[in-house]
């Protein structure tokens with residue numbers, strides 16, 4: 001990578017320069033030659049290069065056209081590079097050929113992690129596993145367990161669809177330019193079916209969002225506009241009551257409440 005390249009902070013351009021970490025990332029998933037990999041934000045192609053040892057079926061989405069000078073060389077190997085914001089893409093329109101598994105791999109700028117995960121869920125991109133390098137704090141939040149400070153509405157929302165595992169931390173020293181934060185690699189494995197049975201997903205997600213609205217407040221305060229008597233009755237089954245905070249509520253209990261409101 002040319003050190004004179006005009007690195008753009010607004011796109012989170014901190015490129016990985018450590019060969020061991022790159023190998024660790026691509027070896028985390030058992031990718032074979034008939035698998036398709038979508039890489040979001042290939043940058044100068046460090047990860048793309050490693051992925052090419054596993055499969056030639058790779059589609060990259062890169063927002064910065066100036067990186068073309070580094071990514072052009074991949075076109076001859078069959079890698080498809082699309083320039084534009086991943087969030088604006090009709091990803092499914094690129095998937096009309098045969099492949100075994102679909103993996104999405106990305107070293108993501110922190111501000112875009114949640115919108116990207118949301119897009120994958122909302123657009124119903126038929127992914128098997130996502131492997132993301134994200135800011136360490138984001139990884140802790142996404143992989144948090146119930147009753148810990150990091151457990152929040154996003155944790156519950158994601159757990160519904162994915163099994164989430166934090167794999168390893170990555171020091172800020174292995175990036176160029178060096179960012180202000182450390183990173184971590186997380187694996188999201190799509191569940192065959194959602195974790196709990198939910199009659200109305202929209203209602204379920206709204207209940208979760210409202211329950212966590214003010215983290216320090218009790219359910220009684222956050223859910224004022226709901227049928228509190230009914231919610232209390234359900235909570236009592238689990239030896240809980242309305243003075244509990246959302247962080248103490250498991251996804252199963254949220255489902256039970258939402259299914260019975």
Ligand code: SAM
Nearest residue numbers: 011014015016041042043061062063085086107
């Ligand atoms: N994969 C490379 C690596 O590991 O060295 C680069 C990672 S860098 C942290 C993030 C990359 O995502 C940059 O190349 C940036 O231009 C790109 N990017 C940022 N926002 C994007 C978006 N919305 N859509 C597509 N690419 C994006």
